[in-house]
Amino acid sequence: MISYLKGKKVEIVKNTQNRLFLILEVNNIGYEMQIYSRFARQLDVEQDELLQVFTHLQIQEDKQILYGFPTLVERDLFRQLTAVSGIGMQLAIALIDTLGISELVGAIVTSNIPTLTKTPGVGKKTAERIALELKTKLAEWHKISNISGVEVQQPDAVFAPKPEIKEDLEMTLLALGYTNEEIEQVLTALSQDNQLLKNNNVEEWIRSAIAWLSGE
Incomplete structure (x- = not known):
């Protein structure tokens, strides 16, 4: 190894x-x-x-x-994530890439599902499974690792589209060639639009996302 x-x-x-x-x-x-x-x-x-x-x-x-x-910490967290049923290598990478170590560990330990679902490809059920399987393990892992600079804390509350809209939007943008980082950015931007958050039309979300990503 x-x-x-x-x-x-x-x-x-x-x-x-x-x-x-x-x-x-x-x-x-x-x-x-x-x-x-x-x-x-x-x-x-x-x-x-x-x-x-x-x-x-x-x-x-x-x-x-x-x-x-x-860092060794990120490598070890990656291994913890891939040990969860249904979490493959690419999804584990996406979780670390989207949230970073501190926010990711904090979201898991505090079962902050909205934060976990900010990651492209992670729906509500997947986020709940990650929190369920790793919450206790990561809380203990954090204590014994004595990791400086990594604080387990409750992330700020976030607004986001409904899970089914988010999933369709992510799949469409990925198919169009956009990266996980770009999808995270556009979801964060669009989730600040109160009018759009009330809109359950996924096509409107897709149009808005493409317009934002295109700088229109």
């Missing part, structure tokens, strides 16, 4: 599924690992600087995928 890799950043590339991959050169070997946009934004380093990336290796029948994380 590879715990971490330390090397030089070669480049960050995006594949046809809008997933980000970091190419890290370690002892003249280039390792390709999937990362997330929140992590990618932190990688504004010179190419001759050494970079330590904590990793998780997923082995499938036809391929192996290496996932990269900036």
Whole structure:
């Protein structure tokens, strides 16, 4: 098992599924690992600087995928999430990318379902399952980990479209090629529109989202 890799950043590339991959050169070997946009934004380093990336290796029948994380805490949280029934690697990545460590752990420990459902692909039932299965584990994990800078707290209340509208909107935007980060941004923006929040027409939400994303 590879715990971490330390090397030089070669480049960050995006594949046809809008997933980000970091190419890290370690002892003249280039390792390709999937990362997330929140992590990618932190990688504004010179190419001759050494970079330590904590990793998780997923082995499938036809391929192996290496996932990269900036800290041991995020790697361990990723593993906790993927242990939940029905939570795959990409959904776990999306949760960490959308909410960040502090808000995500806080939302799980306090069962803040609206906050968890801010993540594209996470509906109410999935959020409830995550909170149910990890609430006690993460509360204890946080205590024994003694993680500086990670505070478990109740996130601010949020307004959001109804779950069925949110799900249809996310699926449509993903199909149109928008990233999870863009979808999170537009949901946050549209959820401040009191008139739109009262509108149960998903087509109106989609039109508004595309208009916002297009800068119209």
